[in-house]
Amino acid sequence: MTENEHDDRILDRLVALTRDLILIPSIPSRPEDRRRCYEFVRNHLEAIENVEVFEYEHHGIPSLVAMPVNVREPEVLMCGHLDVITHPDVYSYRSYIEDGKIYGPGAGDMKGALAIMLEILRDFHTKHPGVSLGLAVTADEETGGKAGIGYLFGNTNLRCGAALIPDGGSLNEITIEEKGILHIKIRCQGRAAHAARPWLGDNPIEKLMDRLSNLQKYFSSFKRDEDHWFPTCSITIIGTENQTINRVPSNCEAICDIRFPSPFTIQEIMDKTREVLGADVEIEVVISAEPTHLSPDPLYQQVTEEITGEPAALVREHGGSDARFIYAGGVPIMMSRPIVGNLHAENEWINIQSMIKYYRIYEKYLTIKLLKKSKS
Ligand SMILES: [Zn+2]
Known part of the structure; x- marks a missing residue:
């Protein structure tokens, strides 16, 4: 298989998974649907060998952590949220593809990125059993994050060496500070x-x-x-x-x-x-x-530039994210994301080609950080 064919195959999976996720209105006013989206993600993770899934619930809001078997503090933890914001018309939770983009509520924030993390986790644990990579998925980021990442880090004592959060910045913009x-x-x-x-x-x-x-x-x-x-x-x-x-x-x-x-x-x-x-x-x-400093790993910026062939800027973010709960633990946080637009609007979108680039950034960064190091 050529590299392009390989990319296409991954992209097909990413696009299908993103669209499946968009179809479920995982919003606070529809807790059954939010739960259904959670079950969908959990089923996906349970199918991965060498990974254990820990489930939590706080104030009725579900969250989970997928970890390599027998690891409690992974070197790298990917963090995603499956909730999206509420639109008055529940039938707007649909997607379509146009001009190389997936359009639909949550496409950019952050069901597209969640699909990428699910696929990365599957790929790494299938090829490298025991690799120190985890994934946390929460369901309340859009309403404050306290019962999700806040609960996982504050109450269940979740810890990690570094965190990847695709919830700010852009493909070539890495967030270093949040208000x-x-x-x-x-x-x-x-x-x-x-x-x-x-x-x-x-x-x-x-x-x-x-x-x-x-x-x-x-x-x-x-x-x-x-x-x-x-x-x-x-x-x-x-x-x-x-x-x-x-x-x-x-x-x-x-x-x-x-x-x-x-x-x-x-x-x-x-x-x-x-x-x-x-x-x-x-x-x-x-x-x-409080305002947050993310202190991203310089290697992440370097890998972003290598994969995209363009300089990556360090940017400041006006909005806040789940990063603040992790920062309270003082770990480096890498925050960028695929190219997205119209966030929180019904015609929110994610650029499909940027999804494969983002996938490759994660793949390369994690390979250097988690696999090369142990061999040297
Ligand atoms: Zn988000």
Whole structure:
């Protein structure tokens, strides 16, 4: 078989597997489907010889770790998530191929990459029994990762020498740093009244609008250059349970999504946010994560450049990922991914040719790291 034929054969498997995964709407609002997608992945892994599968569940969310038999801390752990974000129309969880891309929800984030990791695991353990390579698959990355990678590393004591996470960067962009995250719920209390006599009440919506505008002013003061590597704050949800037009409600709330780079800390951002919003406003932290440094292995960058024939840039990521839970353990994390686009939209896509390149990057990196070393 020529190398091209070999590539085609792997690609056929990767494309089929990716499309099978896209077909299952593995979203939080459909736990049975999420479970079905999990079972699909588990069945795939159980068919691999020399690999043991450990299953977990936390808050009803399943996750698994596939390890070489008798190994508890692999030298390299690949990490993937099978959950995708929710689209209103459940029938949008379909895929099609056009212009060399697979289109469909989760194609780029990250069912295509998950397919690659499943195939890499199968290939390595079939050819090299006992190779120190594991795979963790979780189902809650899009909703915070706490019950998935957070649980595996925080509660089950999962450890590894290094981690591969195809959930940021691009084929020739390796992520070295991620912003921290603060999702906060802001509540304002007031006093209900008939809207024809507003002086008898205390309108919490007006107070909330006023405080949110102060918060926006504060965060816009960080604005400097076009790279946006400074703290930002987005108001993403705002509302009251009031259903009555002529009534001043007694309370209302908003949710803000704050992102901040190092050296800012959660403490610093929270202190300032509290000060700006004022003491009479309730703040509840929904999700918090410190900024993350990934410290990727230089060999990974070198291999990426060799396989793609192009320079690989080290980049900073505005979004956060599961990496933050692993970084808490201080291990090097390699984060890049195939070429993807329209992430979190219904017409999300993954470039098919970049999938085979990505597969080859993993193959070469893992061969040097896990196989050549032991022979020398
Ligand atoms: Zn993702």
